Amino acid sequence: MLTKKQKFVYGFARFGSTIFMGLYDFASFYIYWQVFKLDPALAGIMGAAGKITIMIASYIIGFISDSIWTRLGRRKPFILTGAPMLALSGFLHFTPIYFLTSIDQSSLFLWGVGTSVLFHIFYAWLLTPYQAWLPEISEPHERIDISMIQNLSNIFGQVVSTVTSFSAKMLVASGLLTPLMGLYALVLVALFTPQVFILPVERKTETIRPSLRDFLTVFRYPEYMKWMGVRGLMSASVQMLSISIVAYIEYVIGVEKTLASASFGLILVLFVAGAFPLWSRLGKTRGKGYALSLAITVLVVTLLLTPVPHFINETALKILFGYLIVAVGAVAVSAYVLFPYAVLADLAHWYQERTGENRAGLFTGFEGIPINIFESLAYLVTGYLMSLPNVNGYTMGLILWGPIGAFFALIALLLLKKTNIDPFLARNR
Known part of the structure; x- marks a missing residue:
């Protein structure tokens, strides 16, 4: 059992990592x-290079963190070293103009790829052991509450990153981008470091040595593999939304940059964070599977409607319809960002109860494979779409990304219907 302070220290650290991610x-x-x-x-x-990197790194680091034991336990050494390295690589990724002598396509591309690879290595180094820690220091009934703290922190971090992205041109011109990224780096380190001193060391269990048999373990766990399919497909859909939404609001909805940053950030906070209690309550009473199925259904419909503002000529109506899409979509996405932490912890705990083997790090690390394969696909597809010819002053890709994202979400919904992600639901009742 964790105290309220320990739950907060664990969950709120996500604010720092989410700013960068x-x-x-x-x-x-x-x-x-x-x-x-x-x-x-x-x-x-x-973008795809970074996601392929984290796919490999997450799995390897999940194995390593399961296999070692130090006086700080298994997970704390990765948190202590990973936070500053993630902060540094994230800082470098977003400040190429201050380090490159020539901002040509080749130099910028190589800098972006190189820092993206480093950023994702250290993200895996920090976050894979961090998330694998959850089932080792908490009980099942605590995890939705902890997930809510994590995801509220994620939302606040997303608001910060949203405002920063819309303000990027101004920040670069005014010379404020570098100090701002430096501040974000300090916040990241300051939020993760206290965990080493405040949170308990997980119970020492048998040291696990990586082997092919361990890798095959995940394929013998049907519910986990089906959940990985859902995660991968939903990751593609949500990633396409994340990549496209800033330009979509700016060009298709036609909201000015300064207004878009404030209004979209406000909508994101009100509707995503505001929907957490709804989904949490529904998840506890009807199950996470029921709540998530409902949310994905709403998301599919919303994404299918994203091309509509392109065909609206009245400015006020276009903005109203556009932000209605954003608000409803935010409510739907909030369920997807709320439940995965708790689902993964439950599935890892359920496996340990049935087999006596702790594979939390393995399951957490393997999760990165389907997620990042599909996120890489999302980057490649979106990059292609945004290269399409212009229509009404912006690329045709800003009209097409929503229906394509809906296709991925619809397949995820069909698979979720066949997956039990609530192994402790009857017991908790």
């Missing part, structure tokens, strides 16, 4: 494309 997932493509003027197809390859 939010900037990467939500704004890196946009900033390199719209601010640094990198070709969108190259920006898509840059």
Whole structure:
């Protein structure tokens, strides 16, 4: 059992990491494309390179963190060293103009790919052991509450990254981007470091040595593998939304940059964070599977409606319809960002109860494989879409990304219907 203070220290650390990952997932493509003027197809390859890197790194680091034991336990050494390295690599990724002597396409692309690879290695180094820690220091009934703290922190981090992305051109012109990224780096280190001193060391269990048999373990766990399919498909859909939404609001909805940053950030906080209690209550009473199925259904419908503002000529109506899409979509996405932490912890705990083997790090690390394969695909598809010819002053890709994202979400919904992600539901009742 964790105290309220320990739950907060564990969960709120996500604010720091989400600022950087939010900037990467939500704004890196946009900033390199719209601010640094990198070709969108190259920006898509840059994003895919990072996701392929974290796919490999997450699995390896999950194995390593399961296999070692120090006086700080298994997970704390990775948190202590990973936070400053993630902060540094994230800082470098978003400040190429202060380090490159020539901002040509080749130099910018190589810098973006190189720092993207480093950023994702250290993200895996920090976050894979961090998340694997959850089932080892908490009980099942605590995890939805802890997930809510994590995801509220994620939302606040996303708001910060959203405002920063819309303000990128101004920040670069005024010379404020470097100190701002430095501040974000300090916040990241300051939030993760206290965990080493405040949170308990997990119970020492038998040291696990990586083997092919361990790798095959995940394939013998049907519910986990089906959940990985859902995660991968939903990751593609949500990633396409994240990559495209900034430019979509700016160009298709037609909201000015300064207004868009404030209004979209406000909508994100009100509707995503505001929907957490709804989904949490529904998840506890009807199950996470029921709540998530409902949310994905709403998301599919919302994404299918994203091309509509393109055909609306009245400015006020276009903005009203556009922000209605954003608000409803935010409510739907909030369930997807709320439940995965708790689902993974429950599935890992359920496996340990049935087999006596602790594979939390393995399951957490393997999760990165389907997620990042599909996120890489999302970057490549979005990069291609944004390279399509212009219609009404913006690329045709800003009209097509929503229906394509809906296709991925619909397949995820069909698979979720066949997956039990609530192994403790009857017991908790």
